[in-house]
Amino acid sequence: MRFVFIFIVSLFMALAVSAFAQDLSAGDEALQTRLTAIYKSTDSLSGVTVAVENGVVTLSGEIANSELAKDAMEIAKTQDGTVYIQDQIDRTLVGDSDVGEALTGLQKDVSDITQALPIIGLALLVFAIFFWLGGVVANLQKFWRKIAPNPFLAELLSQTVRVLFIIIGLVGALNLLGAQAMIATILGGAGVVGIAIGFAVRDTLENYLASIMLSLRQPFRQGDHVLIGEHQGKVMRLTSRATIMMTLDGNHLRIPNATVFKAVILNYTTNPERRFSFALGVDAADDPVAAMKIGLDVMRANAFVLDKPGPGAVISEVGDSNIIIKFTGWVDQTSADFGKARSYSIRGVKDKLEAEGFSLPEPIYRVKLDNLAGTELNIPSDQTPKPKSKKPAEALMVDVTPDTTIDTKLEEELSEADEDNLLDDSKPTE
Incomplete structure (x- = not known):
């Protein structure tokens, strides 16, 4: 008996839903017919196409300007049965209202910028102050030489501090302008760009890091007679990218510091x-x-x-x-x-x-x-030692005095050269 009751109730609800759907569909058709007739009776709106589904009116087609599109939407709003209006109308011309809206928006933007000028000026001032402070701190050569006696490392630290001051100034300026989201975007973009640049200049960075390690470890001195891998000569200088030697035949030899750092180094001068x-x-x-x-x-x-x-x-x-x-x-x-x-x-x-x-x-x-039978062989008889x-x-x-030709040429060229040398005789070698 209970199952019969449930079946009757379900059948009744299905019939009710079906009747409601039919009434709704009939209402959508009536609304679509009425709006289409209204638009067709008006020359300026005759190009509007109407589609209605569950009370949602979708207007499409082409009309002259935005003002006429607004009129079409107002007409649809006044009709019974309209729940929501979707505007998909194409405007073929720019009307006076569009120009007016654009001018109004431009005036608003100018007004906002004018009101924000004081805060923009303050942000620029903060960035300029930090930029200037970074330059002042980076130029304190005596201070950095005390912290890092190695000149190459001192220069690296000073430039790193300069970049940090610039970043702090930029973040502070953007924070004053309320652009916190832009800060995250800039930092994230800088990280991605940094990774890409790192892969692109991997060899250069490797030489740069090797230069730092060699300048700290000092595996040889200027003028030392060394064998680096397969290359032999006397050391002239250590630069930020390469080790420059003079070969024993008087030629210049430039070896990348990454190669020098990983190579087997034999120093003939360390032990006389x-x-x-x-x-x-x-x-x-x-x-x-x-x-x-x-x-x-x-x-x-x-x-x-x-x-x-x-x-x-x-x-x-x-x-x-x-x-x-x-x-x-x-x-x-x-x-x-x-x-x-x-x-x-x-x-x-x-x-x-x-x-x-x-x-x-x-x-x-x-x-x-x-087969040398009968052949005479002349063999010396005296075999005594x-x-x-x-x-x-x-x-x-x-x-056997040492040949100083290469040493003399080395001193002459070093006295004329103005290139920086990262080797420091006052520092201990490894």
Whole structure:
């Protein structure tokens, strides 16, 4: 019984809703017909098209100006059954009312700007004061040099403070003007632009940061003889972008600081004592220990070879036809040229070994010859080694003073250059 009752009630409500919808639809059609007839009877509004749905009147079509569009909307408002009006009318001409509205809006804008002139002037004054203060603080060179003794870092800090003052002044000026939303937009846009610029100038920024680290760490001094990666020369200066060296043949070499910072740096100047080495091979039939003693006596007799640490000799390799002996010695680079000392040591040891009867053979190759029956071979009969002399080693009277040509050229160019140098001899090196 309950289900029958629910069914009857539902059927009754459905019939009621259907009847209401039919009445509403009939009312919309009547309203649309009435408005269309009104507009058609007026020449200036004959181009208006009417559509009505659930009491919402949509006016479209083309008329001359905004004033006529207002008349059409007023007519629609006076009709029974109108709930809401949507204006989709196209204005083909500019009427006097449109010009009047534009002039009125312009006058209002001018009036608002005139009233805001005092606050605008105050905002500009605040920005100008902070801009000026930033310049004054940034120009306090002595102050920044005390905070950051490194000149490059001092300049970076001063410019950073200048930018901070400018940003504070800009934010304060916009805040006075009530443009808080613009502040967030500007800061957000600046962040996005900063990221884009960072990717675009990544290499430049990397060199810039490497310059800061190198100027703080000071891995070399001006005039140091260094090997940076595969590049060798004497350091001229450290700039904000590159390390400039003079190669040993007198040319300028500019290496990006990012490369210098990541490279393996060998500094020959830090420790004046430097070891040289060379190898000589004696015949396999000779006594290598005697050869080592002769070579060491020759090197000890040379004034340019240091006594402490003294020279050394070891057998480094036994070859097919000879025994390789490696000789080492130390020189003081402040009083002796490394290359000359090594060269003269090689010559002295070699000459003394040969004078003592040691042979320094070249590689011997054994060739097997077949089908040579009856062929005479001339083989030397005297294969006895030469007698070993017991003469003491003689010192070489040679000039091994350092070559200062590159140092002189370096000093001349540095005295004429006006480029900033981030290397500071008063600061400790790493």
